[in-house]
Amino acid sequence: MNDKRTDGERPLAVRLKTARGRTTSSQQWLKRQLNDPYVARARAAGYRSRAAFKLVEIDDKYHVLKRGQRVVDLGAAPGGWSQIAAQRVGVAAGQGRVVAIDLLDMAPVAGVEFEQMDFLDPTAPDRLKETLGGSADIVLSDMAANAIGHKKTDHLRIVALVELAATFAREVLAPDGAFLAKVLQGGTEAGLLADLKRDFTKVVHVKPPASRADSAELYVLATGFRGTA
Template sequence: MKRTRTSKAWMREHVNDTYVQLARKDGWRSRAAFKLLEIDDKDKLLKRGEVVVDLGATPGGWSQVATKRVGDGGMVIALDLLEMEPIHNVHFIQGDFREDEVLEQLEKHVGDRQVGLVMSDMAPNMSGVPLVDQARIMHLAELGLEFSRAHLKPEGAFLVKVFQGTDYETFLRQMRETFKTVVVRKPDASRDRSAELYLLGRTLR
């Protein structure tokens, strides 16, 4: 299929992106690694020994950051519908985290430990129709929140990507009903023109 002018412009911007170049240089799988690094530097989420669940983990940039920061005593469990190349000390489960079989695998890995952080940088395949894409994005965020309610320890945290637009305020209310504190983060590695934000909820109500 012939590339459109828009996709060519995106590819040119992507190749010249400072964070894309830094990711290649430093061995990160995606520029998204820098978003998590910045948020964690500020909010200290990835504590040594912590159990972390990475929803929609592929290609693995966030899992790479998480496993380095929680150390050998910690645990990172990555879930995705798509395959992911192995990462040292990261347990990868391929499948839908809403399915019982996948949740059973997760629970087997966690054992008698408690999940301290659920993080989700998930995004759907974009259709180019803003209302449709926004609805899909917020649906993924809601699924992550539902998962967090079921699996986080009481003092745990949930970090999730959202986009400003329809349903954002509704979801923000749901976050505030679920967590004692909720803050908004817009890391430098997020492109300025993007409506992308991250919500961080801490300590379940």
């Protein structure tokens, strides 16, 4: 790789030394990673991924994470969102709890309890509340279904995943709780949006600055859970 600097101040875009053996898509991904300021910031801050800054920016604007809260992080690996949640609810100071859930194994995150399980398992809500010591105040989901490159199909897949995550959230959230999940540009499907508006007092879409401009990624934030009947 060549990392040339202009006048000793700001680095120019990093270029790949060779593309041999790499597909076009992998070349594009690597170039994007090498030139992404959030990747460098994540390394410097000790965060597991650049995605940590998406939660930071959303929370800085909407203040959904508060001291003492119980937080669930769905599809948590590699753990960037769990790190931010633990910091903001005060786990190190003995306040709040964070439980990370994923099918994949995840390296330990300080102060975060990890459950390697399928959140779709019928026993998952009860197991989660037992681990948390009660109902959750917020459910986070940065999950994304595997993309196949067909825009409409990819959109439907991720909406279906959000619907499942929202159903799980309803089962574990305390009244006035919140739900934050990744969707795709074009908004949330009408049915899901209507369901969220029925069960939460406020629902908004948000695209944090850390979400790449050329990405179709978007987040839906639902606050003020009305509780289950």
